[in-house]
Amino acid sequence: MAKITGTNKSNTLLGGAKGDLIQGWAKTNAPGNQGPATDEDTLVGMAGNDTLRGGNGRDLLFAGEGHDQLFGGAGADELLDEAGRDRLYGGAGDDTLDVGDGQDRAYGGKGHDLFLDGAGGDRYFGGAGQDTIASALGRTWAYGGAGDDRMIAHAGFATTLLDGGKGIDLLELHLTDRMQGVAINLGITGKIQKTVGGLTFKGIERLEFNGTQGNDTVTGGQYDDVLAGDGGDDRLYGGAGDDFVWGGSGNNRLLGGAGKDTLIMSPDGRGLVDGGKGIDMLHMNQSNSTVALMLDLSKPGTLQKLASGVSVVNLEQGIITTGSGDDRLTGGRFADMFFGGMGDDWLIGGGGNDTLSGDAGNDTLIGGAGKDEFLGFQGNDRLTGGAGADTFRFENVIGTAYAPTITDFQHGVDKIALNQAVVSTLDLGNVPAHAFALGTQAQDDTDRLIYDGGTGRLYYDAWGNVGEPPVLIAIFNPGTQITASDFSIIGV
Numbered sequence: 001m002a003k004i005t006g007t008n009k010s011n012t013l014l015g016g017a018k019g020d021l022i023q024g025w026a027k028t029n030a031p032g033n034q035g036p037a038t039d040e041d042t043l044v045g046m047a048g049n050d051t052l053r054g055g056n057g058r059d060l061l062f063a064g065e066g067h068d069q070l071f072g073g074a075g076a077d078e079l080l081d082e083a084g085r086d087r088l089y090g091g092a093g094d095d096t097l098d099v100g101d102g103q104d105r106a107y108g109g110k111g112h113d114l115f116l117d118g119a120g121g122d123r124y125f126g127g128a129g130q131d132t133i134a135s136a137l138g139r140t141w142a143y144g145g146a147g148d149d150r151m152i153a154h155a156g157f158a159t160t161l162l163d164g165g166k167g168i169d170l171l172e173l174h175l176t177d178r179m180q181g182v183a184i185n186l187g188i189t190g191k192i193q194k195t196v197g198g199l200t201f202k203g204i205e206r207l208e209f210n211g212t213q214g215n216d217t218v219t220g221g222q223y224d225d226v227l228a229g230d231g232g233d234d235r236l237y238g239g240a241g242d243d244f245v246w247g248g249s250g251n252n253r254l255l256g257g258a259g260k261d262t263l264i265m266s267p268d269g270r271g272l273v274d275g276g277k278g279i280d281m282l283h284m285n286q287s288n289s290t291v292a293l294m295l296d297l298s299k300p301g302t303l304q305k306l307a308s309g310v311s312v313v314n315l316e317q318g319i320i321t322t323g324s325g326d327d328r329l330t331g332g333r334f335a336d337m338f339f340g341g342m343g344d345d346w347l348i349g350g351g352g353n354d355t356l357s358g359d360a361g362n363d364t365l366i367g368g369a370g371k372d373e374f375l376g377f378q379g380n381d382r383l384t385g386g387a388g389a390d391t392f393r394f395e396n397v398i399g400t401a402y403a404p405t406i407t408d409f410q411h412g413v414d415k416i417a418l419n420q421a422v423v424s425t426l427d428l429g430n431v432p433a434h435a436f437a438l439g440t441q442a443q444d445d446t447d448r449l450i451y452d453g454g455t456g457r458l459y460y461d462a463w464g465n466v467g468e469p470p471v472l473i474a475i476f477n478p479g480t481q482i483t484a485s486d487f488s489i490i491g492v
Contacts, residue, residue, distance in 0.1 A: 164203035181214030186221035270309035292325030
């Protein structure tokens with residue numbers, strides 16, 4: 001056996017055709033135990049049954065074709081296995097252990113390690129730290145050990161056992177290519193559960209589930225889970241924790257459970273959405289729908305059946321986009337985001353700091369309590385800020401036939417934010433006093449915003465009194481007080 005040892009600099013060390021001992025520089029193998037031990041070595045085993053020791057630096061170890069042993073040592077090392085029955089030891093540091101085709105064993109040791117699975121019947125031991133174990137197509141046995149570990153598995157694998165070990169461990173399961181549905185219940189973490197395709201798992205406390213094309217039934221645990229149903233008629237229950245529950249196409253039942261959950265019903269999905277206990281959020285995008293959407297989040301305990309085939313209950317917040325119908329959305333006590341579509345919509349924020357966007361159509365937007373933000377204005381919209389310091393954002397092309405009416409603007413409290421893309425002759429930031437004028441037209445070439453207090457009409461003049469006539473921006477109640485300090489110019 002040849003013994004090859006590097007210097008205290010970065011080395012590339014190659015073994016021969018027989019079994020070699022190849023080691024990078026470390027104080028334990030240095031002559032007289034002197035010198036620094038921070039080199040970055042590349043060790044290549046080649047053929048034969050080799051032993052590679054990385055030393056104290058950040059090392060790269062290639063196993064070669066024999067039955068090899070790789071020791072990363074200190075530092076964030078990368079250990080790459082090829083063929084053969086090899087042993088990989090990460091040691092201290094955040095290591096990457098990339099296993100090849102043989103029946104291998106990999107030990108992470110200390111640090112937050114990454115295990116990449118090969119095609120053989122491999123065994124992984126995470127050790128201390130927050131480790132990530134990515135299982136591929138081979139027959140795999142994996143133990144996370146101490147720490148909050150992450151295990152990743154896909155459809156199509158052979159017999160695999162994933163044991164999270166101690167800590168709050170996460171299973172990331174990707175099954176979108178599978179047609180048959182599965183059943184998973186994290187409420188029984190101590191027991192081995194068989195799911196699909198030979199996969200079994202235990203000691204898993206959290207789940208990121210990307211579902212099959214079949215009918216899935218999945219129950220999360222006491223921590224934060226992500227459950228996405230995809231195809232089929234799914235039953236997804238988040239359990240305790242702040243969960244993310246997404247129903248795909250099909251007739252689904254989405255149940256948030258305890259915690260602050262987010263529930264998403266896809267545009268082509270239908271069924272029941274029940275937030276459960278806690279302050280829960282509903283996401284819906286019905287932008288392609290021609291049916292009016294009627295939803296009142298101020299009554300979360302009341303079951304509401306929507307025209308789209310979706311029923312909702314126990315939902316306190318919403319991020320909702322409507323279609324071309326004449327929609328009516330009412331928010332509750334918390335912050336909502338409502339985006340109206342092509343119809344003549346009523347969007348009512350209620351309590352909280354809400355965002356309301358009318359889009360096309362002649363819309364009515366009412367903020368209610370809170371610091372609300374109003375967007376859009378592509379029709380003859382009517383805007384009421386309500387209590388609180390509200391912001392009216394103008395981001396569309398000025399000079400069209402439409403100008404919104406703002407019914408209750410409060411000078412010194414509310415703000416008018418104009419996008420520089422449509423008021424290009426004004427600089428970003430606050431509007432200077434000399435760029436604001438009272439009346440019906442500009443008095444000099446520095447005037448840009450002209451306000452007629454008698455009629456409540458606000459105009460924009462790109463070049464003052466030397467260019468085209470001013471264009472109407474918005475209409476306020478006659479007599480509303482407005483000054484330059486009420487405006488800000490914002491970027492795209």
